[in-house]
Amino acid sequence: MATIRDVSKIAGVSVATVSRTLSKPDKVSEKTRQIVHDAIKQTNYKPDILARNFRTRKSSTVVVLVPDIANPFFSRVIRGIEQTAQRLGYAVLLGDTQGERDREITYANMVHTSQADGIIQLDCHIPFEDKNDRTSPIVNACDCVRGTDMPTVQLDNVAAAKEMANHLISLGHTNIGIISGPENSTITNDRLRGFKAALEDGGLSYNSANRMYGDYSIPSGAMAASDLLSLPDAPTAIFCMNDEMAIGAIRQAKKMELNVPSDISISGFDDISFSEFSDPPLTTVSQPAEEFGSNAMQMLYDLMNDEEPANKNIFLPFELVIRESTGEKK
């Protein structure tokens, strides 16, 4: 591979001039620029970005910490990150953490080893050994930690859940089951709070026996639905904390020869692409997945370049999408 030295020899100029021609062309005379470009073409020179990054002490790379890359919602978020990163001149390193603290720390550490300039964390953990670490530019998106000053891009999950629960209540349901995500998640807690708030507003009381746990996967939703529908006083509607679990719940209801929605209403959360095509099409809360990614990346860019972001706590809009999996109580 040709180096900047080879180009400079052929062009008969210094390496500084070659470097400037590439990075600050306005500081080089028209004529010299021409000569240098010819030499670059002749040698098929490509600047060594690794060397440049090393010299300038910037990797121009960000690392994204994602619990599961194969999750359809997260993969859309990452698409948004990638597109914006590419536009801003950053490469994106993938850190599939499976939610494990060790792996999060390992990947987040890349900022300390100069492999990355910043971090996007999609899970509700602080990915540092020392939780008060303030040395790494980081943006927390999707499932966000409470009670820290990490910049965030999130949904108002309380409001969204409340709106969905209100929808169910307005349909006449008074005994509503809930298929919850794992306890130690901000999203889970916020959605539960919204759910409870709607119940309260509707003069209904929350019954913790109506809460079953899943892990956001389809089979876990089916299992939780089975438990709920086998209750002596089974609910007539089920509020699921994501679409996968709702799809599992629908499947389970059908298996138990229940009609959705006439026997049992089921709602989801996220609006992944399959939800529109489930049978029946799923009532859910749609979120702008790609925008979580693009906003987080843009905010991280500001942080990495010492510009104060306009807004350090972005809330993205949601929308209730009422399809056919929810209906009036019989």
Added chain:
Amino acid sequence: MATIRDVSKIAGVSVATVSRTLSKPDKVSEKTRQIVHDAIKQTNYKPDILARNFRTRKSSTVVVLVPDIANPFFSRVIRGIEQTAQRLGYAVLLGDTQGERDREITYANMVHTSQADGIIQLDCHIPFEDKNDRTSPIVNACDCVRGTDMPTVQLDNVAAAKEMANHLISLGHTNIGIISGPENSTITNDRLRGFKAALEDGGLSYNSANRMYGDYSIPSGAMAASDLLSLPDAPTAIFCMNDEMAIGAIRQAKKMELNVPSDISISGFDDISFSEFSDPPLTTVSQPAEEFGSNAMQMLYDLMNDEEPANKNIFLPFELVIRESTGEKK
């Protein structure tokens, strides 16, 4: 941040010794090692990996070229890549190419700029300006280019498609529609060849009017199914080239008040996680998605480290998964 120099001063040894303590501890005396480790702890030293990579002329990074990160099959492949890369000490850069040649070239170029040591390409294109370029370690996985010497990890798509078509034929279907992927894909061509071979073996003739095109998305499958089912002599079975299109087709059939499978059999390909839970559960071909990734990464590792891979053209096993979306012809 502390540098190796700081550590060496505190430990009272040369930087060479600090470096060796980290990378070749057996070349350093027990006692010195102890002193150095104390100094590392004291200074909270973390080696600058960017500097190390620059010095050793290895980025320890691979770039993966993926047409669409949000595709459920590809995201599982990437999970397999990431896990194996992590184990082998490599970082993975994400190159979402949307199948565009420009973007593929841009990302593949990272090998020439020292940003990556190798490439995993998941699409059936050669991602180089000069198609005969042999300077970059690359492995082609999933949808593979024909007629090159690029190492590959793939499925025997001809055999798999043939087996699926045989299944349909064995059910008594003689008029079988096909929802195809885009023409310029090796996978599409191979699956079509397998489909035709089965027809021929069964004494049936291939009717190109029975082939509709989709783009592997759910809506495109629904549209293609609509066309197929509106044909004067509509097929009684539809062979879809992936699960998303099959799910779209099922939805469309139901919309047209056709029962699946008693009126129309529909088969998919890939066995994504939703297929087991579609209604009816989808008959499909299952592929070991993660293993495409882990095998490709392992092979690329061998290539990058100048070890001859044991096998430069790996074929992974598939399995026909017969569920409830296909049935006897009425």
Added chain:
DNA sequence: CTGAAAGCGCTTACAG
């Protein structure tokens, strides 16, 4: 087992 020194390929003050 250890250290002094060279050097990886760039960029950027500094001087002219």
Added chain:
DNA sequence: CTGAAAGCGCTTACAG
């Protein structure tokens, strides 16, 4: 506008 020189933080022959 241009060049000589220093230096980013490491690793690794080489010599002892």
